[in-house]
Amino acid sequence: MRISKSEPQNREFFNEHGQSLAKYNLIGLIGQLLSGLSLAYAVFALIVAQTAGAAPPTLSIILALVVGLFVELSNRVLARPAIKPYVVKDMFAGAADLANRHRILNRAYLIGLIAVAVLSYVLSAVGSTYYAEDSAPPPTLVNEDSIQTAIALTTASINEQFAADTAMTTAPYQIRLQAAKTRFLADSAALMKERERFKRCAYKGNTYCKGKLTSLLADIDKARASLADSTATIARQKTDALAQLLADRKTELNELDRTGKQELGRARDANKKTITDHEEEANFQGLIFIILTVAGQTVFYYMIYLTLQVEAGSEIEYTLEPNEYWNLPSVTADFWTGLSWRTERRARAALRLLFTPSKPRETDLPYRSLFDTTQVDEEETQDTNEKEQRQERTEEERNECRSRARARERKPLDEENGTTQAEQRERKTGEVGAVEQCEQCGKDYTRKTTRQRFCSTDCRLNHHAAKHNGKRFDEILKKK
Numbered sequence: 001m002r003i004s005k006s007e008p009q010n011r012e013f014f015n016e017h018g019q020s021l022a023k024y025n026l027i028g029l030i031g032q033l034l035s036g037l038s039l040a041y042a043v044f045a046l047i048v049a050q051t052a053g054a055a056p057p058t059l060s061i062i063l064a065l066v067v068g069l070f071v072e073l074s075n076r077v078l079a080r081p082a083i084k085p086y087v088v089k090d091m092f093a094g095a096a097d098l099a100n101r102h103r104i105l106n107r108a109y110l111i112g113l114i115a116v117a118v119l120s121y122v123l124s125a126v127g128s129t130y131y132a133e134d135s136a137p138p139p140t141l142v143n144e145d146s147i148q149t150a151i152a153l154t155t156a157s158i159n160e161q162f163a164a165d166t167a168m169t170t171a172p173y174q175i176r177l178q179a180a181k182t183r184f185l186a187d188s189a190a191l192m193k194e195r196e197r198f199k200r201c202a203y204k205g206n207t208y209c210k211g212k213l214t215s216l217l218a219d220i221d222k223a224r225a226s227l228a229d230s231t232a233t234i235a236r237q238k239t240d241a242l243a244q245l246l247a248d249r250k251t252e253l254n255e256l257d258r259t260g261k262q263e264l265g266r267a268r269d270a271n272k273k274t275i276t277d278h279e280e281e282a283n284f285q286g287l288i289f290i291i292l293t294v295a296g297q298t299v300f301y302y303m304i305y306l307t308l309q310v311e312a313g314s315e316i317e318y319t320l321e322p323n324e325y326w327n328l329p330s331v332t333a334d335f336w337t338g339l340s341w342r343t344e345r346r347a348r349a350a351l352r353l354l355f356t357p358s359k360p361r362e363t364d365l366p367y368r369s370l371f372d373t374t375q376v377d378e379e380e381t382q383d384t385n386e387k388e389q390r391q392e393r394t395e396e397e398r399n400e401c402r403s404r405a406r407a408r409e410r411k412p413l414d415e416e417n418g419t420t421q422a423e424q425r426e427r428k429t430g431e432v433g434a435v436e437q438c439e440q441c442g443k444d445y446t447r448k449t450t451r452q453r454f455c456s457t458d459c460r461l462n463h464h465a466a467k468h469n470g471k472r473f474d475e476i477l478k479k480k
Helices: 011-051 057-087 096-135 144-203 207-313 331-355 373-408 421-428 457-467 475-479
Strands: 002-005 318-321 412-414 435-437 444-446
Touching: 011 057, 011 096, 011 207, 057 096, 057 207, 096 207, 144 207
Parallel strands: none
Antiparallel strands: 002 318, 435 444
């Protein structure tokens, strides 16, 4: 099948614009090449991002190239029939049925072209985004954790300082309390000693001594009251000092909290601004693939449109010329048929070479009985004769073995008549169908077996009982 173009009917128009047709084709091819490569790279970035680098690089490259080739081949197949109705109108106007079918096909071409273009744009956009995210270095952000760590360290330092100040402030007050108690104990001990001097005379009823004891007890109570006042004063002063320390610590902590929140807020704002700038920069870096894909395909569509305009203006028509093999199998089908035929011939020749014996066969061909019925009958007859001969040989061997055994037995069985066991066995053995005399009752009988000695079962049992003191043979015990 060959596609040929007719000569341009409008020479002037063709001379004006026909020289640009080769350039249109070259520009369209370059546009498709750029579009396909950018799309393939974007798809490669998308595959790497989605698989997290788990897919082999070679497989990812092959898939990306296949997607790019698929899109561009689809564009090349669908672009011309989809754009042509916008250049050449009212085709097949004389036949309504053909015009309707032509319109349906053109719409199908256009829908397919739009779907392929949208698919390529979406893949390019998504792949470009992933490429921008992976290629751009990560932004430098303010470490919020370090600020929070610094705030925590400062808070711990303030608490440690508060504990140290509390210990330093409490120590003097404790010393003063201890000193007041020591002084009270000393004064009380002195007054109690003085009171001991007047206790004896007071017991004797001396009024002066009794008054002295009373005054000394009053002095002790005054000293105790003074101790209580001193203790209360020291405690109040200690409480005021600790309250001041707590207020100072609370002020420092509030100031630190306010400062920390301000620093964290400024750090978060700075990080947001940095991330936004980075995303904008990354998006701008990834736009190159979208631009190349859209530009390449748009230029290709535009070149197809210009080519169709020049061909329509020059009145150039395409002619499809089927060859003589249009309704026959293709060249590829003929090639595979010939290849399979020759392969089978070579295989059969190889089998003949391998399995054909170099010497005449000593045995018959296998499976010949499947095709030759006469041979089957002959083989069956031969097999039957062979079986009979084997049985006869077996019987002769058995008889020979029996005769040898009889010859080896020389021990007398019955001392009265002097017969041997072999002679008695030979006497007891006879041919089937021979007429013999029963050993028990003396009647004649016909042998049914070679070892039959009695005419009936009763005679056999009676003979057994006569030899065993009248005890008959028990068949049940024999079976057990």
